[in-house]
Amino acid sequence: MIAKVAIAVVGVFLGWIYTRIKPPPPRVCGSPGGPPITSPRIQLNDGRHLPYREWGVPKDKANYKIIVISYCSPTETNLSSGKKLVVVVYNSRGWKRSDVIRLPVSIILASVPPLGFTTYVVSSTKKPAWNSVNEAFYKHTKTGKDGIEVGTGNLKLIYSGSEGNVSQYVNSRSSITASVKQSYNFYAGFDGTTGEQASGAYIFRPNGTYSIDTQEQTPIKVLNGPIYDEVHQKINPCIYQITRVFKNKEHAEVEFTVGPKPFDDGVGKEIVTQITTTMKSNKTFYIDSNGRDFLQRIRDYREDWNLEVNQPIAGNYYPVNLGIYLKDETSELSFLVDRSVGGSSIVDGKLELMLHRRLLYDDGKGVAEALNETVCVGNDCRGLTDEKTGTNFQVSTFSGMDSSYSLPDNVALLTLQELEDGKILLRLAHLYEVGEDKDLSVMTSVELLKLFAKRKIKAQLHSLMKNRIYNFASYTLSTISSRFFLLI
Template sequence: MTSCPWLARLVVFGPPPYALPLTTGSVPPDPSPAPPPWPVDVAGGPNTNALADALAIAQHHDAVSGTERQHVAADYALRISIGYTEAEKLVASSLAFLTASRSSVGQEKAVANFQQCPLLNISYCPPSEAVLFDGKSLVVVIYNPLGWKREEVVRIPVSSEKVIVKDSGGRTVESQLLPLSNATLRIRNRYVKAYLGKAPSETLKYWLAFSASVPPLGFSTYTVSIAKPTGPSSTISMVYTSEDSTSNSIEVGQGNLRLLYSADEGKLTHYVNNRNKVTASTEQSYSYYSGNDGTDKDPQASGAYVFRPNDTFSINSESQVQLTIVRGPLLDEVHQQLSPWVSQITRVYKGKEHAELEFTIGPIPIDDGIGKEITTRITTSLKTNKTFYTDSNGRDFIKRIRDFRTDWDLQVNQPVAGNYYPVNLGIYVQDDNAELSLLVDRSVGGSSLVDGQIELMLHRRLLHDDVRGVGEVLNETVCVQNECEGLTIQGKFYLRIDHLGEGAKWRRSVGQEIYSPLLLAFAEQDGDNWMNSHVSTFSGIDSFYNFPSNIAIITLQELENGQVLLRLAHLYETGEDKDYSVLTSVELKKLFPNKKISKVTEMNLSANQERATMEKKRLAWKVEGSAEEETKVVRGGPVDPATLVVELAPMEIRTFFIDFDRIKMFGS
């Protein structure tokens, strides 16, 4: 694990490393790459060293910002891909060990051959797509890396519509079959070929969605099998279009959250939460900025380093946008084809109170000789007084005021670019009554250029170098058999509106879930035999202990000397939330229930000095113009060696080396 995963997020963009070529435009890694240009620990077995090294290299400022040359971006992607492949082997062997039954000592254990799906983000997963014969079942092990229990809807591609899902207790789980959109199928077919050199062998029709409950730092097991002709099976979603509607308004959502669309124009009009009684007029649109070519009065072109827009243009369909509405027991979807190269799927889950918007953009057309920078805008009636908030590397949120800086008198020359900020976790606006929040699955640019509105920059394709050192045009292409076209991206952002002061809970909890998605591993086995001969559910912490909802485990890593490196982070700022912006305790004994802790040593953030030693050398800075009491920062107290309780104050991160009693550890 990286010591600062919110920094690594700038490189990994939320999804696993294999998503890099699709989301950033790097050349897809060779599926059979050459030996890595650094030593690999073969004798020690699979490990995460190569991935850690690749991520460390990718912390370079050009990799983080995307201002490297294309061949350098390809090298970053190759290194991360090699590291991921090695880590994938480690995950498979770890899950095989954890799921193997240890009830019969001395008997041969059934070892599972787990597979993962690196291309699941483009709807390609051979294990789940395989046709099941002879009573075989697809075993899906779902791992949760967070410290709290998660209830989520999992989606996997399947090739059969007669399937049934069961949990570890053999109980049928509610499931739903969703159609694949044309844009999703196009990305699947083209990019699988770009990755693997061949097209997918199966023609998919459905996503299989089912509800999963996964314990903290643990896994749950589900089986997918062919349904009996007379038995229950997954519900096939109802599909209809806006032309079928007899009303001027179309309502989407079956739980607390409802989205209202105009049947005539095919646009979002209202956001309604029946639980907290939030109702807001809400619109969404797509636009693009034409990039400055550097030849007019302004010699600075828009490029990799510089965002220098000319005019803005709305992306409108040549005809009325027809909505395709998909309804089922778990979630509703709205499919929109906004232009030949922009489409979107909006998902409203029955058990969630936010909307998930999945966009597909590209190839951006450049036949008109104009570079384009694509944005989406969410517009409400909130009176935000030029103020908005963006995260700082996924941690604290910073107040931004349009056309204003607190440290100097700002001369506004670029009213658009001068108000753009990096968004790694989220962005929000608020007024006296409500707040609108957006969370992202990758690093983007964001702003609020109009009161009540949030704007996100999602994709760019430009035709001129900005002459800032790259020496290349930001015009990424993907080639398949010498046929090249501009990069297509597919990503997500998440939308929610709350009463004032209530949005932080959602931003912090769901933000962690986006950053640390559930990990899926697949195996094909006899379903009944699997549950009888394997461990089907597991949690790494005490089953009776509730990990605090405002604390995240940033690092949990075993070191070569047997110590464990642990980092805990408080997710909330002071005053951010009335319930969670408080001093919080974590019981280390409950975090390691089967081990006896012999020693806990607190370190500095980078774990290269003991905290006690470092604080003796720390300089006491006096801030000009501030009172003495204002400079004091609240911190958690020292760890009592008897109780082993760690205190964390808002925004605090604490790092520890933990030693265990080796006899107790090996005897457990």
């Protein structure tokens, strides 16, 4: 009896302690007994409220139009006073990489070992500029010289002097001469006045297509240099384009400056660039899947269901994270992008990319405002035409792999990570499918002992091989988008 009473007393005592140490229930802002709401809540169209507090000033009182701008002030330093600029170029890939690094003070031909870095020091010199450029202007004319050739290597672009646009692509190494034409268009954004869905931040609903013609009074500026040639074009007051053709590469690089787009006519605009070829693509094009394998897309078609086409343009647009390409029985045309955009092939033989959008109506999908950003691009769009004289010195090189080894061209290094328990996680991937390329789709081997420069990893590999736990001194990768995982 005494034991039961003692247990009951202890239970009551523990319950009393629990009530004392138990935290009080949370008090929700705006609820009875809770703290008051001290800032305005922004309610969305679906009834929800934003979970954070927005701050700023009204649009009519804003003094600055540029909201976000990024720059690197050390690269703009005047080096004439004896200062030096140190540039470290890192290569995360499993192959040796050579590329052009453009800085406001100079141009660097960088060569970086696999899984390593190279350090350059840029300083001023009184020697003649080795990277000086020649400048030429070509006016649009209906008569006279036609066919402006740009490029000093295997790749050449031919521009039409009468139209001011690229007209031919020539690759002397592969004996390819193809007709190509670049143009700019814009889609008029639907305003939703008839009660249907408006085009906005989340909704692409074009209401007509309109061409953007090149201004004939603006000449083409061509810069010829020892590393690459540049073509500067002012398409119209809101579109400026720089095309670079490198001496030792077989692709062209295009840099766009688009905006601010005018809307005095009360029409929102979504600007695209298009490349037109003579290829017979048969409604088929290919777009990457989140930067990985390329997927086949067929216009106005879905493999899993019968598609009813109500939006022939928007219904065939897809996100492009890495690239988009066309091909037929004889040739292939590819776009690689440096950021995620929208893209499609609305007409056979033609690719297009969405470059910029400015719309005047809210699409009712949550942001509660139109996609009408007013960030302005500076007027100085000359690119790297006023390079200062400089000298580049390579001072150090480091590689995470054996200096005498690089991965095969068709194998990518996805992961190389040292885990907490000291083990090494390695992930490799074959980049090509069967039949995709006659040379690169073949089976290949990776020599793991040469893949690592660290002695610790090499010692672990030697130990595993000696004990015959695994035998992967030369591991063969299969082809169909294979992945190879190794935990050492």
